[in-house]
Amino acid sequence: MFRFTKNIEDYSQEIFQASKYIGQGFRVTFDHMNRKPITIHYPYGEMVPSERFRGRIHFEFDKCIACEVCVRVCPINLPVVDWEYKASMKKKQLKSYSIDFGVCIFCGNCVEYCPTNCLSMTEEYALSVYDRHELNFDHMALGRMPTVS
Ligand code: SF4
Ligand code: SF4
Numbered sequence: 001m002f003r004f005t006k007n008i009e010d011y012s013q014e015i016f017q018a019s020k021y022i023g024q025g026f027r028v029t030f031d032h033m034n035r036k037p038i039t040i041h042y043p044y045g046e047m048v049p050s051e052r053f054r055g056r057i058h059f060e061f062d063k064c065i066a067c068e069v070c071v072r073v074c075p076i077n078l079p080v081v082d083w084e085y086k087a088s089m090k091k092k093q094l095k096s097y098s099i100d101f102g103v104c105i106f107c108g109n110c111v112e113y114c115p116t117n118c119l120s121m122t123e124e125y126a127l128s129v130y131d132r133h134e135l136n137f138d139h140m141a142l143g144r145m146p147t148v149s
Contacts, residue, residue, distance in 0.1 A: 049123040049125060054108050055124045055146070056137075056146065057121060058120045058142060059097060059119055059139055059142035059143055060118040060119075060143065061094065061097065061139050064097060064118045065116055066081055066092040066093070068081050069113050070109075070119060074110050075105065076103060080099075082094070083095055096138060097138070098136060098137060098139065099136075099142060101135040108121055122146035124147055126147070
């Protein structure tokens with residue numbers, strides 16, 4: 001008799017615990033039903049990046065002095081700065097500049113240390129391509145204004 005009572009008591013406790021957990025589950029579900037979704041239906045909806053988001057780098061050709069500081073501070077020496085020395089002007093003249101975003105880790109060092117501020121991080125994040133070589137942006141592509149503002 002005592003054993004039967006004990007079994008009933010244990011069984012009741014288990015039912016109570018199960019009801020409690022189901023109730024907790026429903027409380028979380030109802031709580032989330034009142035919230036706005038944090039996911040977006042990309043590409044139909046676009047993400048709004050934070051102010052400090054580090055996206056595609058923008059480059060201003062006219063401001064670059066070909067000092068190559070960006071190359072030295074880059075952890076993987078990524079920017080390719082092609083220049084020639086103009087004896088008549090006694091200074092370097094930039095011929096081309098490129099960054100391969102297939103390799104870049106978007107650390108922002110080049111932007112941080114560029115003495116003429118000709119590099120800046122944009123909020124552009126949609127960089128997917130079919131061929132990874134298309135991610136090697138020359139100065140024309142780098143100079144394009146970002147598609148996300
Ligand atoms: S650090 Fe700036 S100015 Fe110097 S080469 Fe790089 S982009 Fe040009
Ligand atoms: S963001 Fe970082 S990894 Fe990319 S080019 Fe600049 S320094 Fe190099």
